[in-house]
Amino acid sequence: MIRSPPQKYNPKKVEEKILDFWVKNDIFKKSIEQRKTNDSYVFLEGPPTANGMPHPGHVLTRVMKDLILRYQAMNGYYILRKAGWDTHGLPVEIEVEKKLGLKDKHDIEKYGLKKFNDECKKSVFKYENAWVEMTKRIGFWLDMDNPYITLKNDYIESVWWSLKQAWEKKLLYRGHKVVPYCPRCGTALSAHEVAQGYKNVEEPSIFIKFKLKDEDAYFLAWTTTPWTLISNVALAVHPNATYIKILYHGQTLILAEERAAVLLKGQEYEMLDGFSGKDLEKTEYEPLFDYAKPDKKAWYVILADFVTMEDGTGIVHIAPAFGEDDYNVGVKYGLPVVQLVNLDGTFKDEVTLWKGQFVKDADPSIIKHLEKEGFLEGTKEHTHEYPFCWRCDSPLLYYAMESWFIAMSKVQKNLVDNNDQINWYPRHIQQGRFGDFIRDVKDWALSRNRYWGTPLPIWICTDKKCKHQICVGSVDELKELSDEFPDDYDLHKPFVDELTVRCPKCNSKMKREKEVIDCWYDSGSAFFAQWHYPFENKKQFEENFPIDFISEALDQTRGWFYSLLAISTFLFERPPYKNVLTLGLVLDKDNVKMSKSKRNYVDPTIILDHEGADALRWYLLSANAPWNSTRFYEEAVRETLGKFILTLWNSYNFFTTYASLDKFDPRQDMIPINDRQLLDKWILSRFNRTVSEVRKYFETFEIHKAARVIESFLIEDFSNWYLRRSRKRLWVEEKTDDKLAGYSTMYDVFLGLSKLLAPFVPFITDEIYQNLRTGDMPESIHLCDYLQPDERHIDENLEEGMRRVRALVEVGRALRSKVGIKVRYPLSSAVIVCKKDVEVLIKDLLDLLNEEINVKHISFERDTGKFMTKTVKPNHSQLGPKYKAKVKGIVTAIEELDEHGLYEDLTTKGEVALSVVGEEIKLTIKDFKIVETEKEHIASTQTEDMILLLDTTLTxxxxxxxxxxxxxxxxxxxxxxxxxxxxxxxxxxxxxxxxxxxxxxxxxxxxxxxxxxxxxxxxxxxxxxxxxxxxxxxxxxxxxxxx
RNA sequence: GGGCCAGUAGCUUAGGUUGGUUGGAGCACCCGGCUGAUAACCGGGAGGUCAAGAGUUCAAAUCUCUUCUGGCCCA
Missing domain, CATH: 3.30.2320 (hypothetical protein PF0899 fold)
Incomplete structure (x- = not known):
């Protein structure tokens, strides 16, 4: 029996009730189990780090994932939804450092690695509860009882296995490379980590003069990093550019001609000489500082192609320790690597003036010093992008460091091929942002000089002669090599470093490379490591690879999306996922990215309490294309609640109020569709069309469009037209067939609409379903199948007719308002002037029009003759050019004629003859404008090719x-x-x-x-x-x- | 500096592939109507140099180019 629910909708109360219902009846589990024998749809959860509170961006990804998975589940697919947690890495260490008051790596070692890592392990799950609660509360169905966790021994073992594959394919190497380095965290960062943290900064850039050794002249160079000048060893010029020597303010300067034209525009200088860059090679100059004691020849001009004429002076200062280009060109020329900066980013002791200062902080003082010494030519504020550490926000320094790498450049071709096989949504990312990155792929700097992470499983023999290197690929292998290996072990530091490992070649002790690995490698291994593959679950892995669907925010493009593809490419030589949906960022009300530091993000729990998860979900899903950024603020969600959720609830409430009053029983009272009114057939046609459009949009992840067609169906078609027009039917006392037909239709629509909406708004739909379902239906809407459009019920002509009737209603109401007769007062008749085929379309729907514009009788005509008078007026724009000065006379002559007769004459005879100042002028209908006026008590209006006339007589x-x-x-x-x-x-x-x-x-x-x-x-x-x-x-x- | 995405009414936005009547909606505002659906509904009004400029075309919000602004990514 259909109950009448409370009139006021309380989102929180209803949603909590449904959550409870799901738990008590194990609905989530059943939704998976019942499809166990079906084809599977493979999903992989991008593991969040649970050591921070979830924010609206996380809510969006989780809502989107849930929508797709619910949709595919209702389409019959068997979907595992294993949760995952990303647990390693710097962010965790930073949290713990803060908590324990440790300032740097030295402090950590003093504190003790065992204790430190134990703290990290604890800290990882600090916010787990908040994450689990949020996930449940928004209705994201995820198996959080059996998650994969990157810190587990099994997980690490799988990661080690994969590294050994790389090792055996000779992709792992220890290299020397200039890498972005975070002085605070004390570690190098990978390219995709750097990519997280570019910021626009305004910094002083300076022009410096380097005095030539054998001449009283200066090279003018430009830099944005004054602190690197102390480690300067060379100046680079472009071999093919033209350089000039000029006299400027009494001093002789050398710079690129092209740059001089820009920099010294409008200023006076005297040209002394000109030469090409090549001519300058090897020219020696005097160092600015005497701190460096280079072991090789330094301080001369070198040639480099990377010198640009876009900014600066065309002369670039070179410090090989602090720039990738600098380092590479330094190798070519055999330049010394002068490194006067400590790993913590402070100057070494030999830099007496600034020793111990953080290099970036020393910039102003260095500039002052240069000025005092007469080497400074000028300063200029310069805005550019500079990378900052993605976690601790320190400015990164470029450093020549030793590190372990995966030679991704060797498999670049495979990466590109595999990327080509992936369906990207939106498409442009495939060859755009992501494709660009892959085509120009850099080797992956894998190792991290840190503590909390998967240890790099590489051991090196301590015997000076042997130096044998091994990469361990399993726990058994490590056991084999170790003197002692306890049963209770933990594959982290310091355990792995405390093992006594024997060299299989010479039996000497081996020492592990002390680094841990990039945590992006951990999460990128999830597709096999979640199964402890290949040690266990081989079958499960094979069934779940490749993955059908992953989805994360845009910032993961070069993060997780890349690390998955990279690892899968060198391990299995195929793409790991088939479809990837990239989501836009969540911005605040003012279009600014949400960030902790700006404190501009809304706490999702407040919205969940006020507006509820359904409204929140619907807003996020319908506001914008998934890949566009979406503004997020409470008023927007509140509007969604009012507009959509409450419209659904109010109309549902309307139906159930009457249906329960009449004890409508869907098992007995359903009227066959063929016996129902046209209005019923129409809404069912609209509904089935909506279903088919929704399915179409799901194919291409155009979720916003799917949501919008449902929304417009509900509000425009169902609520504002169908229900409005059906009210009277329910208002009769008896249980007429027509009334039952109405109930039947409403029942069909609410049941169908609930299913259609279930993946979007899982709470209110199950609430509605629980009331509507009969005993033979599944116990939850989420155990039902998704709808297929029923083509038999789609009636093109009926929809077109209704569209026209609604158009007539619109202009009819406007017309009434124009003539000032309230709709409440009936009029005796209306006439529609239209073609026969239009009449056929609308003639059976006229009752609706009758009631809406309140007229007693409606009839059809083919022309307006009976109701309108046609007259003609002279058309000045026609007559003007033809008759010039005579026009005045013509118009006067026309005015003297009978205007009705004139139109008659023009249409029957085709022309009229006028006598104007003795001259006969013949005019045709083209020389006139036809004007139609309503006869008495007639009002007219038009829409499309239909004219609506009202008899305005009020008897x-x-x-x-x-x-x-x-x-x-x-x-x-x-x-x-x-x-x-x-x-x-x-x-x-x-x-x-x-x-x-x-x-x-x-x-x-x-x-x-x-x-x-x-x-x-x-x-x-x-x-x-x-x-x-x-x-x-x-x-x-x-x-x-x-x- | 390069790449990508975007810019439409006070706000949120549709349309843009496929150029074609007068650029649609919603919120808010004003006037009127309707209502046994009270976070409603219907009609009307006001509000637009479709970021700017140029080009292609009979015709440009739509295609092309340039510029500006914002976002994201890269160097």
């Missing part, structure tokens, strides 16, 4: 009927004010003039019926529970309502 009878409706409306509003039940009977007394009483006489039954009045009495002073006096168009009426 006394019509006026009486309208007045009766005025009275009804007042009584109804009083009923409402009294908060009466729908069925409650009342007694009504009316105080009104005798004349109006007479008017109402014929309509008493109507008034009684509409207002459920047992009797209507006329009294001078009406009585009742509520008595009100109304002004009805200057008529005073006092009405009393009693129960």
């Amino acid at each position: 006394p009878e019509l006026e009486a009927e309208g007045f009766a409706r005025e009275i009804v409306r007042r009584i109804q509003s009083m009923r409402k004010e009294l908060d009466l039940d729908v069925e409650q009977q009342i007694s009504t007394s009316v105080g009104i003039s005798k004349e109006k009483q007479q008017m109402l006489k014929d309509w008493e039954d109507y008034i009684k019926g509409e207002t459920r009045s047992q009797a209507i009495t006329y009294e001078d002073k009406p009585t009742g529970k509520l008595v009100k006096t109304w002004d009805i168009d200057e008529v005073k009426a006092t009405i009393g309502v009693g129960t």
Whole structure:
């Protein structure tokens, strides 16, 4: 039996009830288990780090993943939804350092690695509860009881296995490379980590003069990093550029001609000489500082192609220790690597003036010093992007460091091929942002000089002669090599470093390379490591590879999306996933990216409490294309609640109120669709079309479009038209077939709509479903199948006819408002002038039009002749050019003619002859404008190819009927004010003039019926529970309502 | 400096592939109507140099180029 739910919708209460229902009845588990024998749809959860609170961006990814998975599940696919946690890496260490008050790596070692890593392990799950709660609360169905966790021994063992594969393919090497380095974290960062942290900064850039050794002249160079000048060893020029020597403010300077033209524009200088870059090679100059004691020849001009003429002076200062280009060109020329900076980013002791200072902080003081020494030519504020550490926000330094690498450049071709096989949404990322990155792939700097991470499984023999290197690929292998290996072990530091490992060649002790690995490698291994492959679950791995669908935010493009592809490419030589949906960022109300530091993000739990998960989900899913950024703020979600969720609830409430009153039973009372009204057939046609569009949009992940077609179906078609037009049908006392047809249709639509919406808004849909379902249906909507459109119920002509009728209603109402006759007053007739085929489309739907614009009778005509008068007026723009000065005379002549006769003559004879100042002029219809005017008591309007005419005559009878409706409306509003039940009977007394009483006489039954009045009495002073006096168009009426 | 995405009413946005009547909606505002759906509904009004400029074309919000602004990514 259909119940009538509470009128007010309380999102939090309903959603918590449904959550409880799911848990108590194991619905999530059942939704997976019941599809166990079906084809599977493989999903991989990108593991979040649980050591920070979830924010709106995380909510968006989780909502989107859930939507797709629910959709595919309802389509019958078997989907595992294993949760995952990313647990290693710097962010965790930083948290712990803060907590323990440790300032740097030295502090950590002093504190003890075992204790430190134990703290890290604890810290990782600090916010796990908040994450689990959020995930559940928003309705993201994820198996959080059996997650994969990157810190587990099994997981690490799988990662080691994969590294050994790389080792055996000779892809792992220890290299020397200039890498972005975080002085605070004390570790190098990989390219995709650097990519996380570019910021625009405004910094001083300076022009410096380097004095030539054998001449009283200066090279003018430019830099944005003054602190690197101390380690300067060379100046680079472009071999093919032209350089000039000039006299400027009494000094001789050398710089690129092209740059001089820009920098010294409008200033006076004297050209002394010119040469090409090549001519300058090997020219020696004097160092700015004497701190460096290079072991090789330094301080001369070298040639380099990377010198640009876009900024600076065309002369670039070279410090091989601090730049990739610098390092490479240094190798070529055999330049010394002068390294005067400690690993913590401070100057070494030999730099007496600034020793111990952080290099970037020393910039202003260095600039001052250069100025004092006369080497500074000028400064300029320069805005550019500079990389910062993605976690601790320190500015990165470029450093020549030793590190372990994976030679991704060797498999670049495979990466490109594999990328080509992936479906990217949106498409442009494939060859754009991601493709660019892959085509120019750099070797992956894998090792990290840190503590909390998967240890690099490489051991090197300590014997000076042997130096044998091994990469360990399993726990058994390590056991084999170790003197002692306990049963209770933990594959982290310091355990792995405390093992005594023997060299298989010489039996000497081996020492592990002390680094841990990039945590992006951990998460990128998830597709096999989650199964402890290849040590266990081989079958499961094979069934779940490749992955059908992954989805994360745009910032993962070169993060997780890349690390998955990279690892899968060198391990299995194939792409790891087939479809990847890249999500836009979540921005605040002012279009600014949400970040902790700006504190501009909304706490999702507040919105979940106020507006609920469904409204939150619907907003995120419908606001924008998934890959576009979406603004997020509470008012927006509140609007969604009002517009969509509550419209759904109110219309559902409307249906159930009446259906329960009539004890509508879907098992017995359903009327076959063929026996229902056109209106019913129409909404079912619209519904099935909506279903088919929704499915179409899912194919291409155009989720916003899917959501919008549903929204417009619900609001425009179903709520604002179908239900509005069906109200009267439900208002009859008896259980008529038509009323049952209405209930049947509403039942069909609500049941169908709930299924259609279930993946989007899983709570309210299950709430509705629970009320509508009959015993033979699954116990939750999430155990149902998704809908297929039923083509038999799609009726093109019916939809087109209805569209036209609605268009007529629109202009009809506008017309009434224009002529000033309220809709409440009926008019006797309307005429539609249109073609035969249009008439066929709409003739069966005219009852709707009748009621909406309140006319007694509607008929069709092919032309407007009976109602409109056609006259003609001279068309000046035609006549003007032809007759010039005579026009005035022509117009006067026309005015003297009978205007009706004129039109007749023009249409029958084709022309009229006028005599103007003795001259005969013949005019055709083209020389006139045709003007149509309505005859008396006719109003006209037009839409598309249909003209609607109204007879505006108000007879006394019509006026009486309208007045009766005025009275009804007042009584109804009083009923409402009294908060009466729908069925409650009342007694009504009316105080009104005798004349109006007479008017109402014929309509008493109507008034009684509409207002459920047992009797209507006329009294001078009406009585009742509520008595009100109304002004009805200057008529005073006092009405009393009693129960 | 390069790449990608975007810029439409006060706000949120549709349309853009396939150029073609007067650029649609919603929120907010004003006027009117309707209502036994009270976080409603219907009609009307006001609000747009479709970021700017140029080009192609009979015709450009739509295609092309340039510029500006914002976002993201890279160097």
